Amino acid sequence: MKLDILSNTFLRDKYLLLELRAPEEFVKPQPGQFLHLRIEDSSDPLLRRPLSVHDAVWPSSKTGSRKPVIRVLYEVVGKGTSLLSEKRPLTQVDALGPLGNGFDLGKILRAGQVYIVAGGMGVAPLFFLAKTICESQKAKGKRQKIVVLIGGRNKDHIVREKEFKDLGCEVHVATEDGSKGFKGRVTELLNSFLLKAADSRPPTLCACGPKLMLAAVAGIAQQKGLAAQVSLEEFMGCGLGACLGCVILTTRGYRRICHDGPVFDASEVIWTE
Ligand SMILES: Cc1cc2nc3c(=O)[nH]c(=O)nc-3n(C[C@H](O)[C@H](O)[C@H](O)COP(=O)(O)OP(=O)(O)OC[C@H]3O[C@@H](n4cnc5c(N)ncnc54)[C@H](O)[C@@H]3O)c2cc1C
Numbered sequence: 001m002k003l004d005i006l007s008n009t010f011l012r013d014k015y016l017l018l019e020l021r022a023p024e025e026f027v028k029p030q031p032g033q034f035l036h037l038r039i040e041d042s043s044d045p046l047l048r049r050p051l052s053v054h055d056a057v058w059p060s061s062k063t064g065s066r067k068p069v070i071r072v073l074y075e076v077v078g079k080g081t082s083l084l085s086e087k088r089p090l091t092q093v094d095a096l097g098p099l100g101n102g103f104d105l106g107k108i109l110r111a112g113q114v115y116i117v118a119g120g121m122g123v124a125p126l127f128f129l130a131k132t133i134c135e136s137q138k139a140k141g142k143r144q145k146i147v148v149l150i151g152g153r154n155k156d157h158i159v160r161e162k163e164f165k166d167l168g169c170e171v172h173v174a175t176e177d178g179s180k181g182f183k184g185r186v187t188e189l190l191n192s193f194l195l196k197a198a199d200s201r202p203p204t205l206c207a208c209g210p211k212l213m214l215a216a217v218a219g220i221a222q223q224k225g226l227a228a229q230v231s232l233e234e235f236m237g238c239g240l241g242a243c244l245g246c247v248i249l250t251t252r253g254y255r256r257i258c259h260d261g262p263v264f265d266a267s268e269v270i271w272t273e
């Protein structure tokens with residue numbers, strides 16, 4: 001499906017926000033789902049690139065348009081994302097999606113509070129998750145505490161802090177070099193918050209980031225008896241569950257990240273490597 005590029009803007013350094021206008025028939029995405037983008041019409045790069053839905057604005061009487069707007073937040077890391085960063089408005093990009101399963105919102109909304117843990121570009125799907133939780137709570141007249149912990153190598157790797165705050169989330173930052181917020185890993189910060197929150201209603205954890213970070217979140221959740229959902233990343237071929245290029249081992253056998261995930265219950269993933 002062709003999506004119109006409305007804007008493709010550098011937020012800073014290697015981080016961009018791509019804003020797309022989708023056709024009316026585009027299926028409403030769930031937080032955690034992703035688009036599989038064909039960057040060029042040529043065969044290089046041959047494979048599509050998976051990028052999470054960072055935000056989705058659905059048509060309403062307020063928006064004045066019948067077409068949804070989808071936002072994607074991405075970091076330039078290689079050829080595909082570099083070519084994507086050169087795309088200009090008034091051109092189009094071909095997208096499959098929304099793909100994958102998304103976070104289990106029912107479970108999250110039943111929890112006492114939510115801890116959202118983002119490592120690096122993990123903020124991309126988690127912002128849409130936080131926004132959706134806030135909107136669901138508002139619609140039900142409820143208020144659930146959302147604590148967002150964002151981790152990165154240094155302050156230049158921390159993005160979307162303000163946007164999470166604007167949603168009403170409590171936001172804390174961890175940098176490995178201490179250039180902003182807590183000095184250390186975001187999972188250490190998570191541990192210290194959970195110690196303080198030990199007397200309150202048990203939170204549920206939602207995380208996205210590098211695999212080692214997610215394994216650490218899963219370990220913390222297991223140790224403290226907390227529910228945790230993690231969004232995994234892997235190199236993808238088809239993105240549709242056909243090529244088996246993205247499998248991981250779980251307690252239910254091999255599962256495809258693109259089709260059975262990318263969001264998994266942390267306790268079902270077998271964390272090897
Ligand atoms: C479900 C899913 C959702 C994603 N959402 C986002 C997002 O919202 N924003 C974002 O910036 N990135 C996201 N990614 C990662 C993104 O797909 C890769 O960064 C991108 O495909 C790299 O393409 P490239 O051609 O620029 O880099 P390549 O030239 O293919 O690779 C450059 C470097 O990036 C690493 N890399 C490439 N692909 C991946 C991958 N899938 N996982 C881990 N490392 C990789 C390679 O090891 C290499 O070091 C997501 C990945 C998945 C699987």
Ligand code: FES
Nearest residue numbers: 237239243244258
């Ligand atoms: S990328 Fe083909 S099965 Fe997942």
